[in-house]
Amino acid sequence: MKILTSTGAALLLSALALPALADDASSCGTVRFSDPGWTDITATNGVAAVLLTALGYTPDIPTLSVPVGYEALKNGQTDVFLGNWLPAQQSFRDDLDAHGSIVELVQNLEGAKFTLAVNKAGADAGVADFADLDAQRDAFDGKIYGIEPGAPANQSIQAMIEADEFGLGDWELVESGEQAMLAQVSRSGSSPVVFLAWAPHPMNEAIEITYLSGGDAQFGPDFGGATVHTLAREEWVEACPNAAKLFSQLIFDVPMENVLMGRILDDGMDPQDAAKEWIAENPDRVQGWLDGVSTLDGEPGAEAVLAAVEK
Structure with missing residues (x-):
C-alpha cells in the first residue's frame, strides 16, 4: 500500500468520523510527535501541543534527529510528524511508502x-x-x-x-x-x-x-522551493479519529511561523508559551483548526482552546 495523499487521508478520516471518543479516551490520551531540533517544527509542534492540551490530550514530543524520527514513525514509536519537507526529504517518504503504514494528513505549509x-x-x-x-x-x-x-x-x-x-x-x-x-x-x-x-x-x-x-x-x-507535510501512522488515524482530524486541519503560513520562531529564538520564549500567545492574538484561526473536533471527553473543541489560551 502506498502513502495516502492528503485527499486519501481526508476520505479515511471522513469514513472514521464516528462517535468513537470513548476509544480515544482510553487509547489516544497521549499523542506522540517528534521534533528534529528545527525551530520551525518546534514552533508548529508548540501550536499542536497547546491545542492538544486544551482538548485534554497529553502531547509527548521527544527530540529526534531526522533519520531517527522517521524510523520512530515507521516503527510505531511516534504517531505524527509535522515536518516532512519535500522535496528535500523525498528519500524518507519513499522509504515510508515502501513500508506502507503511513498516511499524509495534510500539506501544512507552502511557500517554504x-x-x-x-x-x-x-x-x-x-x-x-x-x-x-x-x-x-x-x-x-x-x-x-x-x-x-x-x-x-x-x-x-x-x-x-x-x-x-x-x-x-x-x-x-x-x-x-x-x-x-x-x-x-x-x-x-x-x-x-x-x-x-x-x-x-x-x-x-x-x-x-x-x-x-x-x-x-x-x-x-x-x-x-518546498512544501511541508504532516504524516501519521494509519493505525493511529483509525484508532484516534478526533485527534487525527485536528492534525488534518492544522495548516500554517510563512508569516505566522516567522513570528513564532522569532519569539522562540530572539525572545527566548518557551515554544508552547509562544504558541499560546499567538493563538490568543489570532483567535479566528482556531475555528478552522478545530472545525468538527471535540475535547477528549466530547465537549466542543474550539471553545475549550479559546478558554485555555485566554487564561
Missing part, C-alpha cells in the same frame, strides 16, 4: 524554501550562484556550514562535494545544529560565509541573506 545562501560579505564578493563559490574558496575558507548530521540537506551537500560539482570537491561540509550554524554566521562579521538557509525562519529578518541560484539539481527549483 531551503538551499545554500551567503551573508552580505559573500554577496559583496560576487557570489550569487553555486557556480560562483569555488572562485572565492579562500575567502570562504573552503567551508559550507550545514545543520545536524544525518539531515537530507547535509547529504545533498556532501554528495555535491564528493562529485566535485561546481568545483567544490576540495570544500568541507561543517555539520552542526541549526543554532550552532547560525551562531557561526553571526560571528562571521565581514567575512564571507556560505550556509544552509530556509524560510520560514527569523534568520531572514536578522541576517542580510542572498539565496544562491543554480542549485536546482541539489535542492529543487525556485531556490529549493
